Amino acid sequence: xxxxxxxxxxxxxxxxxxxxxxxxxxxxxxxxxxxxxxxxxxxxxxxxxxxxxxxxxxxxxxxxxxxxxxxxxxxxxxxxxxxxxxxxxxxxxxxxxxxxxxxxxxxxxxxxxxxxxxxxxxxxxxxxxxxxxxxxxxxxxxxxxxxxxxxx
Numbered sequence: 001x002x003x004x005x006x007x008x009x010x011x012x013x014x015x016x017x018x019x020x021x022x023x024x025x026x027x028x029x030x031x032x033x034x035x036x037x038x039x040x041x042x043x044x045x046x047x048x049x050x051x052x053x054x055x056x057x058x059x060x061x062x063x064x065x066x067x068x069x070x071x072x073x074x075x076x077x078x079x080x081x082x083x084x085x086x087x088x089x090x091x092x093x094x095x096x097x098x099x100x101x102x103x104x105x106x107x108x109x110x111x112x113x114x115x116x117x118x119x120x121x122x123x124x125x126x127x128x129x130x131x132x133x134x135x136x137x138x139x140x141x142x143x144x145x146x147x148x149x150x151x152x
Contacts, residue, residue, distance in 0.1 A: 004044070009068050013048040017056060035059040035148055037140070039132060040102075044068040047110075050092065054117060059147060061093040061140045064130050066103045067110035089120040093143040095136055096123075102130045 024031045035058050038046040043062040050060055051072050092114055096107045115121050124139045 004068055006069055006071070009044070009048050010052065013045060013052050016045065017049060017053050020056070031056060033058050035061070035144065037061040037063070038065075039063040040130065047114075050090075050114065050119065051117070054090065054119075057090060059091040059093075059144075061095070061143065063093075063095045063132060063136060063140065064097055064100060064103060065094060065107075065110065067106055067113065072113065089118050091143070091147045092119045092121050093140055094121050094123045095126050095139065097126045097128045097130055099128065100130045 020031060020034070034056075036046045036049070038044070038061070040063070043065040045068070046057075046060050047062055047065050048068040049056060051069060094111055094114065096103055111121055111123055122143050124136075124143075126133065126136050126139075128136070
């Protein structure tokens with residue numbers, strides 16, 4: 001099971017969020033249309049973004065995730081213009097490996113935490129270890145198509 005330097009996770013998360021907010025207008029992309037996909041540590045960084053800045057992403061695919069923060073800040077109050085509201089929850093594809101020795105048994109708690117924060121969780125328990133399989137890619141692609149193919 002992995003262990004995080006949570007201060008560094010928070011620092012890196014805020015560093016990435018700052019970078020994305022700074023680069024979006026320069027590169028002319030809409031942050032609220034951004035769907036992030038991460039595997040292992042990438043999934044953990046994206047998961048941290050979901051918990052610390054839930055309004056930032058349009059969606060996220062977390063492949064072999066592990067809860068990155070043991071102490072999670074209180075859920076921020078959302079205004080009606082934020083995309084992550086009960087009427088318009090941010091979709092999250094959540095794909096732990098059933099035989100993953102890297103990820104601890106707290107996967108169910110992490111999935112529940114994301115759901116309690118208002119994310120629309122699609123869970124796929126992969127019949128695999130920590131390694132990705134073609135089925136993981138197919139499941140993530142299907143999830144993406146069902147939620148984002150209408151986005152131009």
